[in-house]
Amino acid sequence: MENDKNTELQVTDSVPGLTMTRRGFLQTLGGGVIILFMGDDLLAQRPARQLDQDFNALLRIGQDGRVTCFTGKIEMGQGVVTSLAQMLADELEVPLDSVDMVMGDTDLCPWDAGTHGSMTTRFFGPPLRAAGAEAKGVLLELAAERLARPVEQLAVENGAVFDRTDKNTRVSYAQLTKGKKIVRRLKSPPVVKTPGSFKIIGKPVTRRDALEKVTGKAKFAGDVRPEGMLYARILRPPVHGATLKSVDVSGAKEVKGAQVVRDGDLVAVLHEHPDQAELALSKIKAEFSTPEATVDDVTIFDHLLKAAPEGEEVSAGGDLKKGEACAAAVFENTYLNSYVAHAPIEPHTAVAQIVGKKTTVWASTQGPFGAKDEIARALGCPPEDVRVIAPFVGGGFGGKERNLQAVEAARLAKLSGRPVQVAWSRAEEFFDDSFRPAAVVKIRSGITDSGEIAFWDYRVYFAGSRGAEQFYNIEDHATVSHGSAWGGGPGPHPFATGAWRAPGNNTNTFARESQIDIMAAKAGTDPVEFRLRHLQDEKMRRVLTTAARKFGWTPARPSGGRGYGVALGIDSGTFVAAMAEVEVDKKTGAVQVKRIVCAQDMGLAINPEGAKIQMEGCITMGLGYALTEEVHFKGGDILDRNFDTYQIPRFSWLPQIETVLVEDPDAPAQGGGEPAIITTGAVVANAICSATGVRLFQLPMTPKRILEALRKR
Numbered sequence: 001m002e003n004d005k006n007t008e009l010q011v012t013d014s015v016p017g018l019t020m021t022r023r024g025f026l027q028t029l030g031g032g033v034i035i036l037f038m039g040d041d042l043l044a045q046r047p048a049r050q051l052d053q054d055f056n057a058l059l060r061i062g063q064d065g066r067v068t069c070f071t072g073k074i075e076m077g078q079g080v081v082t083s084l085a086q087m088l089a090d091e092l093e094v095p096l097d098s099v100d101m102v103m104g105d106t107d108l109c110p111w112d113a114g115t116h117g118s119m120t121t122r123f124f125g126p127p128l129r130a131a132g133a134e135a136k137g138v139l140l141e142l143a144a145e146r147l148a149r150p151v152e153q154l155a156v157e158n159g160a161v162f163d164r165t166d167k168n169t170r171v172s173y174a175q176l177t178k179g180k181k182i183v184r185r186l187k188s189p190p191v192v193k194t195p196g197s198f199k200i201i202g203k204p205v206t207r208r209d210a211l212e213k214v215t216g217k218a219k220f221a222g223d224v225r226p227e228g229m230l231y232a233r234i235l236r237p238p239v240h241g242a243t244l245k246s247v248d249v250s251g252a253k254e255v256k257g258a259q260v261v262r263d264g265d266l267v268a269v270l271h272e273h274p275d276q277a278e279l280a281l282s283k284i285k286a287e288f289s290t291p292e293a294t295v296d297d298v299t300i301f302d303h304l305l306k307a308a309p310e311g312e313e314v315s316a317g318g319d320l321k322k323g324e325a326c327a328a329a330v331f332e333n334t335y336l337n338s339y340v341a342h343a344p345i346e347p348h349t350a351v352a353q354i355v356g357k358k359t360t361v362w363a364s365t366q367g368p369f370g371a372k373d374e375i376a377r378a379l380g381c382p383p384e385d386v387r388v389i390a391p392f393v394g395g396g397f398g399g400k401e402r403n404l405q406a407v408e409a410a411r412l413a414k415l416s417g418r419p420v421q422v423a424w425s426r427a428e429e430f431f432d433d434s435f436r437p438a439a440v441v442k443i444r445s446g447i448t449d450s451g452e453i454a455f456w457d458y459r460v461y462f463a464g465s466r467g468a469e470q471f472y473n474i475e476d477h478a479t480v481s482h483g484s485a486w487g488g489g490p491g492p493h494p495f496a497t498g499a500w501r502a503p504g505n506n507t508n509t510f511a512r513e514s515q516i517d518i519m520a521a522k523a524g525t526d527p528v529e530f531r532l533r534h535l536q537d538e539k540m541r542r543v544l545t546t547a548a549r550k551f552g553w554t555p556a557r558p559s560g561g562r563g564y565g566v567a568l569g570i571d572s573g574t575f576v577a578a579m580a581e582v583e584v585d586k587k588t589g590a591v592q593v594k595r596i597v598c599a600q601d602m603g604l605a606i607n608p609e610g611a612k613i614q615m616e617g618c619i620t621m622g623l624g625y626a627l628t629e630e631v632h633f634k635g636g637d638i639l640d641r642n643f644d645t646y647q648i649p650r651f652s653w654l655p656q657i658e659t660v661l662v663e664d665p666d667a668p669a670q671g672g673g674e675p676a677i678i679t680t681g682a683v684v685a686n687a688i689c690s691a692t693g694v695r696l697f698q699l700p701m702t703p704k705r706i707l708e709a710l711r712k713r
Contacts, residue, residue, distance in 0.1 A: 072112025118671025346394025
């Protein structure tokens, strides 16, 4: 069951209903070398119930010399289908185009906690590289036996082992694996390459899924069409927290070919044609009991402060009272951010098919193994009877860690006896999505007569601690987090909240960097100089000075309605500095971001081209939460259910974006899928203040809020 040689992604065209387990798959591989390897970092992520497995990842070298890498990670636009292949190809000494990736298939791939937190490169990368190095070592041993040469005399290049003294004495990986099935381990730990010996790692590579995606050949969950598949349309409550009182499905049954399914509160219409399923759903008459709306998008912040639990200390040092006593000026501010939707291009989608005891689900999910467990619980079957396959995922940003659509598809397939597709509409995506939580940050800080930061008292409510710990040189400081970013009703939030690209860090960076700018202005110091004065970390100083040099930063105040901003942050081990130029129309409150420069130090950049693309994507997406993205609601009623009222960034908005990677190849590779987004809200806020003289304390910074701030000035 090998990938086509021209295909570089995962096996998504598997035979529907395939019941093969991974052990069975290995038994049927035939010729080839199987390399098993452990990963302590991955083991640390796994729950105890998973530790009975004896390896975390697997690669196969086939009879034809091609290499297949199996990973539980998924590809959702972040580019790991390319960078993981680069790591393996370099360590194994094979051409990049000879590596096939099988991703997110729970029957074929090793267990994985999910694709989130910019952890793929940081945590899966090291054991993957070790596997490549071990595989190469095993092949050298096999070649030494085949060629009757000492291992020390042999070298590897382009998938072949040769004698250093006679290059004509050689044997290819394909020749070594032909007709053999060998499980072997090196006696000593494998040694991975150092940066000076890289041939593929660290080189810019065009994304290997680019052609498939721009030509429309890429397959997503919604493109899977098992024979006999039915389209589902599901009855949804009008608001969160509503309960079904009564339902009349007689009208739906009158639609020819419609099958009505009910299982408790799950009421759905199935049909061979999606438009007919939609028609039948519209004929269902349902009555719901809806809870009273006690909070909305305006009153939510007071509600959260009242509902907040006791805080947990994130970091502390010195004595706040002593620091405040030294302060010549004290600043006390409250920062707010509203709920934000994930709004992926591809709504949650899943196709489920049951053959015998085996349930196979193709799902747009960030966590195939988590989905597998959820489906097994819903169906009341053993997890080994469920297979989840994640084809290309059309954007996730944390929202596709929830697998409601996969569970719905599986339940409906079981109830109907037919394959079923559940593809959420855009309205369903906005309604059933988990949101970035509304949050509050309260900061008290002060400066001395000489313009030094005297103390820092930081409290964050419901955004979580990611990015909350400040990195400036402040002797007397305390950071406390009240409530997490995850939850749902009943509780402090009226609906589900959860991870949203760099969860919590966007909120915390906006608050921290705004407060730093306020203090710099009071001290009469340029904001870049003020930051440098309070920074000891060389990585942070380096990204800041690099960004300033690229931007052409000068302390002079801009004029003509334009403003400049700067912001710093750390996420996923990556250090980020951003600078922006904006123009504000003071009559309308409209903001046009003209230019953004972003510098980041992510250690070893596996694919610099891919890293820069991620930086550009982060900045583009960040403009949304900075300027327009906000979920309006009343109680459990979501008022924004499409892009007519929920406005995401548009091409006409986009500024000139310049990215700089601060090279540090000797440092371990860090995360790159999220860091650049965390500074976008803060850098735009600081630039708006530079342009207008008014400070915005709530995200998003809409024209209405800007005009209100200007009127109050």
